[in-house]
Amino acid sequence: MLKSIENIGAIVISSLEQTGRTFNLLLIVFWELLQPPYRLYPIVRQMYFIGARSLTLIIVSGVTIGMVLGLQFYNILERFGAVDLLGAGVALSVIRELGPVMTSLMVVGRAGSSITAELGIMRITEQVDALECMAISPGKFLIAPKLVAGLLSVPLLTMVFDFVALFGGYFVGVYMFGLPEGSYMNGMTDAIEWVDVRLGLVKSVIFGLLITLICCARGFYMHLGKAGSQGAEGVSSVTTDAVVMSSIAVLFSDFLIGALI
Amino acid sequence: MSTDNSQRNAISIRNLVVDYGQRRILSDVNLDIPMGQIMVIMGQSGAGKTTLLRCLLGLKKPTSGSVHILGTDIASASLREINKVRIQMGVAFQGGALFSSMSVAENIQLALREHTNLDEKTIEIMTRIKLDMVNMLPAEHLMPAELSGGMTKRAALARAIIMDPKLLFFDEPSAGLDPSTAAELDQLIITLKNTMRMTIVVVTHELDSIFKIADHIAVMSNGLIIETGTPQQITASTNPEIQGMLNRKPRETIVDTDTHLRRLTGGV
Known part of the structure; x- marks a missing residue:
């Protein structure tokens, strides 16, 4: 019994330490971002990695999810004789919830995991120490471009996801079930308000920051965790942790934002 | 002091x-x-x-x-x-610690780019001078993954001395x-x-x-x-531990039989 309480206590302390380190890293990086020199190229390079190289995945998953939504909504709405609301249903679900959440989860799986693995390997092969010894801040050199790129890329990818998902729903409604095109489009444009678009974008900015921050922090501080001295196994373990933690953070903050805004 | x-x-x-x-x-x-x-x-x-x-x-x-x-x-x-x-200061780490996403030349140039305002041509010339000092000039454009152990150490050394x-x-x-290769590095x-x-x-x-x-x-x-x-002075030292290191003698671990058995059996 006592042992179980000790274990729970240890987990709570370790989680609090991790959270503290993560937000400390955020403050350090934002402070260092304000210091000269200001360089755009590393951010563009990371945007290519996080954003452009995720584009195919986002388009494929966006179209698929839009089609699935179209299919499910049509079956439900048909029972109530309200198939005219298909466009509105798909658009509201995608723009307010599924767009930012699914995009963020896809980015976590594709780019977040490799950010953690890259930083973890740099840590265990003394590359981070080498940077410090060259009087180059690892926060500014390694973390800041990734964080800014995540902050900018996720909202852009979300817009792409939203667009192709709406197209997926349109394809199912209009071409598979023969809904009039005007009915789908009018339903969509009537239902969507600026506040919905803004909510989706706010979510995607917050998710972009959260996932890149968590993935960077888990890799960068891997030597401080239990897995610190475990080499390849340690890297694999922190990478899994980063993906799980980022996904939970996205889902939980989605709920919080939804409840607060 | x-x-x-x-x-x-x-x-x-x-x-x-x-x-x-x-x-x-x-x-x-x-x-x-x-x-x-x-x-x-x-x-x-x-x-x-x-x-x-x-x-x-x-x-x-x-x-x-x-x-x-x-x-x-x-x-x-x-x-x-x-x-x-x-x-x-310059540091050459045991495993080289070269940045794997950069070529040998880019690794060496990094400190110059971060800490000086030298123009591109000067940076390139300085990089070649240091690479030449460590006999690595032909490896300028190779990636760290393409280097042998000795080459990695020499590239790390070139990076360490780039700021003089x-x-x-x-x-x-x-x-x-x-x-x-070890003798070359010593030299x-x-x-x-x-x-x-x-x-x-x-x-x-x-x-x-x-x-x-x-x-x-x-x-x-x-x-x-x-x-x-x-x-x-170290060679002439009478310290038995130093003599043991110099003569490559294995470390003596003096543990009595009872303690040794307890360690093996976990005290059972």
Whole structure:
């Protein structure tokens, strides 16, 4: 019994330490971002990695999810004789919830995991120490471009996801079930308000920051965790942790934002 | 520590203590490293050599004591002050620690790009000069993954000397290298000292290298510096532990039979 309480206590302390380190890293990086020199190229390079190289995945998953939504909504709405609301249903679900959440989860799986693995390997092969010894801040050199790129890329990818998902729903409604095109489009444009678009974008900015921050922090501080001295196994373990933690953070903050805004 | 001593010594370590949790890794280490000399820190595995090196590089804050490098106590200095010292230092890590996403040339140029306003042409020429010094000119455009162990160490050395540092640190320069490549690196270290007048600190346990390159040797054991002196003084030492290291004798672990059995059976 006592042992179980000790274990729970240890987990709570370790989680609090991790959270503290993560937000400390955020403050350090934002402070260092304000210091000269200001360089755009590393951010563009990371945007290519996080954003452009995720584009195919986002388009494929966006179209698929839009089609699935179209299919499910049509079956439900048909029972109530309200198939005219298909466009509105798909658009509201995608723009307010599924767009930012699914995009963020896809980015976590594709780019977040490799950010953690890259930083973890740099840590265990003394590359981070080498940077410090060259009087180059690892926060500014390694973390800041990734964080800014995540902050900018996720909202852009979300817009792409939203667009192709709406197209997926349109394809199912209009071409598979023969809904009039005007009915789908009018339903969509009537239902969507600026506040919905803004909510989706706010979510995607917050998710972009959260996932890149968590993935960077888990890799960068891997030597401080239990897995610190475990080499390849340690890297694999922190990478899994980063993906799980980022996904939970996205889902939980989605709920919080939804409840607060 | 007098001002005269500070000026003559590139590094002065006083009463350095480092603990990791409950374990004491370094106990009251004192050491002076004179300007323009090669100091080899030797000792068996687990003696505390790497921890001492990390303290010298400002990567590990000691529990107590002082580490004066080029006049700055980096044990108590701010990060900004430590970085001012670091710009005058070069470090070649054991595994090279080259940035895997950059070519050899880009690795070497990084410090110049970050800390100077030199134009592209000058940076390229300086990179080639350093690569030539370490016989790596043909490998300029290779990626770190394409290099052999010896090439990696030489590329790391070129990166370490790109800013013409006053102090050069080497962690196990010849570890994992064949004898002829190790001898080449030893020669390179001596050449660097003579041509660039650097103070060089080498952490190693390779006896052949030690006696070839060292002006001074500090012998470590169990977190303590047990002897310092010239290679001749160390060879003549009567300390049985040093003689054991020099004659490659296995460490004696004196444990009585009962204790040994208890350890094996877990006290059952």
